Amino acid sequence: MSETKDKIVAMADRLVRTRGFNAFSYKDIADPLDIKNAAVHYHFPAKADLGVEVIEQEIEKFNSSTAKWKHLPEDEQLAKLVDVFRKHNGQGNICLMGSLATDFETFSPPMQTKVQEMANGIVSWLTNCLEQGRKNKRLHFKGAADARALIIMSNLQSSLLLSRVMGPSAFRRIADQLMEDLCQK
Template sequence: MSETKDKIVALADQLVRTKGFNAFSYKDISAPLEIKNAAIHYHFPAKADLGVEVVDQEMIKFHTQTNRWKNLPENEQLKKLTDVFRRHSREGNICLMGSLAPDFDTLEPAMQAKVQEMAAGIVNWLTQCLEQGRKKKLIHFKGAANARALIIISNLQASLLLSRVMGPSAFRLIAEQLMDDLCHK
């Protein structure tokens, strides 16, 4: 990507995580980057095109991270996932999936498909991590791994929302309890 395009995507990502997808316009990007709206439209003719690129970039980051973690024990991979959410909590961000979910019904079909692809990819990775960790007796839980993955991801997403309202201790308490429940007998 070009430097301008990279900056547009990075700022759009930040705006989605802090304001929500429907709460920002191209002006919210052009003003701080000191570019014209036409420059944004050159790279992203429609806002949905920009949204799709933001999701694509997030999934590239996610796959890069999980590939780096693949040789770690599964309980350590879960800790790394929690650390990603911890970083977002410190930055005052909501995770991308959690931020796009409330706007889902208003998104263009192509963007809805990308959000669904992102959700499925994250939940599938987490499900596999849980299944393998349980086989190795590194992770302990009752029920299906897919159901547990949904519980974990929804708790991590909610922890970011609650930490905005209740302060960073809400994230810390939720994350510590999740890890304790999964990784200790």
């Protein structure tokens, strides 16, 4: 992929996380990169094309990250995931899922499908991590692993939303309590 195209996707990713998909324009991308909106349209004819690319890159990033953690104990894998959210919190970002879920009903079918693909991938990974972690006595929780995965995902997602409104300490308090719940016997 060309350098400009990369920068466009990176800028779009940032804008989705800070302002939401429907609240940024091609101009918001073009101006900081010192190009014209027509150049953005050359790489991504429609805004939905850009949205799909942002999601696809996020899916790849998630898959390559989790693959790198594969050899770690499950509690440490989970801590790595929390660290990803911690970093976003420090940058004033919300997560892609949270941002795109809010605007979901306004999306074209191809974008909706991509969002669902991303959600399913994260929940699947989390469910498997929890199941294995419980088996290996690295993680402790009650109930079904897939329900717990949904709970943890919702905690991480909303921790960034609440941090934005209530101050960044909200993230830390949620993340700390979350890991404590899962790691103490």
